[in-house]
Amino acid sequence: MQIFTTVATLRERLAHEPSVAFVPTMGNLHEGHLSLVEQARQHGKFVVVSIFVNPLQFGPNEDFASYPRTFEADCAGLEGLADAVFAPTVGEMYPVKQQVYVEPPPLAAELCGTFRPGHFRGVATVVLKLFNLVQPNAAVFGKKDYQQLAVLRAMTEQLNLPLAIVAAETARAPDGLALSSRNGYLSATERAEAPRLYRNLQSIAETLNKGRRDFSALEDAARDDLEKHGWRVDYVALRNAATLLPATPEDRELVTLAAAWLGKTRLIDNIESRL
Numbered sequence: 001m002q003i004f005t006t007v008a009t010l011r012e013r014l015a016h017e018p019s020v021a022f023v024p025t026m027g028n029l030h031e032g033h034l035s036l037v038e039q040a041r042q043h044g045k046f047v048v049v050s051i052f053v054n055p056l057q058f059g060p061n062e063d064f065a066s067y068p069r070t071f072e073a074d075c076a077g078l079e080g081l082a083d084a085v086f087a088p089t090v091g092e093m094y095p096v097k098q099q100v101y102v103e104p105p106p107l108a109a110e111l112c113g114t115f116r117p118g119h120f121r122g123v124a125t126v127v128l129k130l131f132n133l134v135q136p137n138a139a140v141f142g143k144k145d146y147q148q149l150a151v152l153r154a155m156t157e158q159l160n161l162p163l164a165i166v167a168a169e170t171a172r173a174p175d176g177l178a179l180s181s182r183n184g185y186l187s188a189t190e191r192a193e194a195p196r197l198y199r200n201l202q203s204i205a206e207t208l209n210k211g212r213r214d215f216s217a218l219e220d221a222a223r224d225d226l227e228k229h230g231w232r233v234d235y236v237a238l239r240n241a242a243t244l245l246p247a248t249p250e251d252r253e254l255v256t257l258a259a260a261w262l263g264k265t266r267l268i269d270n271i272e273s274r275l
């Protein structure tokens, strides 16, 4: 596995690779990331993983400085799975102050966008830059970041980017908690409590399967249960899975998304429902 830290050396190495699959990450890799890399192998002969904690997508009071950086362990985990790692410095990715941004679609202002203004603009901008550098045939993203996936699909489609976006299922711990780098922030007590988020989403999905369509009542019940157990809930929202607009009783493909805080850690998760 080769490691590149500069744009020039990465470009030179990829110049004659006809089939590249790409997994953008911010590092601190867990089993979920590694499964994205394994899936990437089915979509390209040469697999590139980027490791870059992107300052553009963090708000001023968010965890950019403390975000876990575990480069050595990440490379050890990728050995045998990826062909190349691209790990630029902030200066390499943003040699001048970034003044050109991708303006994401209106859905970026909803859900997480309400609580993290500018987040998806930062994500879309760095992902477009990475796409331009790596020029992959396919890029793999996890469904855990469902809204991010929707924003990046829209960007790829509406800007006619010549690659396929591949969506990978969320990897979970045996107790249901979605794997996330931010799980490492949880105390032992919080870690024991954390699966409640997914249990609430599962319970909504089961209720939908039984025919209930009183969406706000379902959202409120999940919110109440979480708050009763000490969570601070940003949102629990039933949405159309394709548009992420509020669900209507006519929709057949729904997704229930949630974001909530346990202590100082913000967790997100979602569950799809086909009715």
Ligand code: PAF
Pocket: 024, 025, 026, 052, 054, 057, 123, 126, 127, 145, 148
């Ligand atoms: O999902 C992530 O880890 C990041 O948002 C991404 C896509 C690597 C962009 O920085």
